[in-house]
Amino acid sequence: MRTICIFTGTRAEYGLLRPLIRALERESEIAVRLLVTGSHCADTHGATWREIAEDGIAVHERIEVLMDSATHAGVYTAMGLGMIRYGDALMRIAPDLLVLLGDRYEAFSAAAAATVCTIPIAHLHGGELTYGAIDDSFRHAITKMSHLHFASTDAYRDRIIQLGEDPDCVFAVGALGVENVRSVELHDEYETARRLRLEPRQPYLLATFHPATRSALSAEDQLDALLDALDRFEDHVVVVTGANADAGGLSINRRLAERAARNPERYRFFMSLGTQLYLSAARHASAVVGNSSSAIIEVPSLGVPSVDIGPRQAGRVRAESVISCGEDSARIVEAIRQALTPGFRDLAARAANPYDRPGTSAKIVRELVSRDLTAMSLKTFHDRC
Template identity: 80%
Template sequence: MRTICIFTGTRAEYGLLRPLIRALENEPDATVRLLVTGSHVADAHGATWHEIENDGISLYERVEVLMDSATEAGVYTAMGLGMIRYGDVLRRMAPDLLVLLGDRYEAFAAAAAATVCKIPIAHIQGGELTLGAIDESFRHAITKMSHLHFASTQAYRARIIQLGEDPDRVFAVGALGVENIRTIELSGAEDTSRRLNLEPGQPYLLATFHPATRSSKPPDIQLSALLDALDDFPDHAVVMTGANADAGGLAINRLLAERAARHPKRYRFFMSLGTQLYLSAAKHAAAVVGNSSSAVIEVPTLGVPSVDVGPRQAGRTRGNSVISCNDEATEIVDAIARALSPEFRHLAASAANPYDRPGTTARIVRELLSRNLTEVSIKTFYDLQ
């Protein structure tokens, strides 16, 4: 029997991990334990641990670390608390393996704690680039602390190997979020509009904007250009989802809530939609706009145009259905107008998604359960020939 701890600190990350959690729960040789933390247990970010509870998944540990994520000091304080509290949980839980996804600072703290506790780490979606966010550094640091690697494309697999990881432990498996789209039953257009408090048939844009944490611009200035651009499309309602728990995220959420309150006929603000409703909303949107990774990784599989704004996702591989633009209002307006054109909508409907590979979850489960963890725990640096 292998005990596997799965770490989740955000609503988006949990949505990606859910099918993997379910698959491991169905394996007779696996015991799954969740470590739930970060914005999941913060009321200001929607207390999304309730979503996990509603899914019927047993919560092994809920760990609170967010004191004030509105500032850089709040973030590094959360990281310090996280290392202490995650280490205590991991030492008590004593799992055979820790599974982490992505690049968040909470995940970095968990990886550091697991390294000290001598717990092997499996890292999902390493090797990617997000040049506009400090997450870029956290992701590659997690890679160097990890022992098994599940990259979403061959290019990302090559980058992980370039970082000195053994090719025998690095797998290109596709993105879990893309597989989600193929396995979750999404709502129809009319039901989705009702759940979003929109009139049936009303066209809308789905917008998410996170702080670009490497930008010198304050979060409100980063967001203002997007809001100005959205005002140029009065025939479309705007459904906005909340920013994450980065420095500046709470300021963005406050501005979005104020915009929705001042313009209730056109703007809707949801702190969190949950995976099923978010993907349903994206499926029926005229376009998805902002700087969330979902617009680059998952939305192309839905055949919907995406507009990726600003530097946050710079460096990510993207398909032909994704339009990239700078974070200036005029450029965002031009990009949205292009995305809404019949020609581009036709292109997006059939564009290939580079993150789409069959059997993503099954491949990860197979490697997690079959690998000799005593051998895996011994790391060497793989030099390129």
């Protein structure tokens, strides 16, 4: 029996990992252990660990580390505390393999703890670039601590190999989020509107905005520009979801909640929609606006225009349905107007998604189940000739 520990620290990350967790649970020779932490455990971020329990997935370790995520000190304190508590949890679980997704600081701390505990790591979504966030550095550092790599595109696979990883351990498998689009039963237009507290057929924009941690602007200035732009589209309601647990995230969420309370006719604020409702909301939106990776990775497979704002996702491969713009309100307005034109909506409906590949979770499971972990754990640096 092989024990695989899956780490999740955010609602978005769990939504991506869920099909993989389900697939591993169906393997008779695999024992799945879930380590849940970060914003999942924080009431200020919706206590989304409950969504995992409601899905019927067992939470084996629930580790609270999130301190005051509104400040840089809160983030690095959570990182240090996380490394200690994740190490303790990994020693209790004693997994044969740890699975991590992405580039968050929580995942970096878990990877560091696993490295000290000599637990091999499988990493998803390595090789990507996000110049506008400190997550870029965490992602590449996790790559160097990991032993198996599941990239979402061929370009990202090449970059992982460029970082010195063995090509035999690096696979381009597509994105789990796109697999969700294909497999999750989405709500129809009317049920989506009901759950979003909208009138039937009311046009709306779906917005998510996280702090761009390497932007020259403060989180407050970034949000001001976005809200100024959204206010211009008076015929659309704005459905907005909460920011993540980066420095500045709590301030953004507080202001969004206040905006929705003051202007209930125009704004709906949800700390977390969950995977099914989020994808349904994106499917029926006029456009998806903000700086979340979902607008670049998943939304193109729904045939809906995306407006990606500022530098946070700069460097990612993107579909033709994604419009990139600067952080000032005038450029955001211009980009949203373009996204709402019939011509661009037709383009988005036909655009190919570079993250879309069949059988993503099945390919990952095959490697997680069959790999010789002892041989794999002896890493060398692969020099490109």
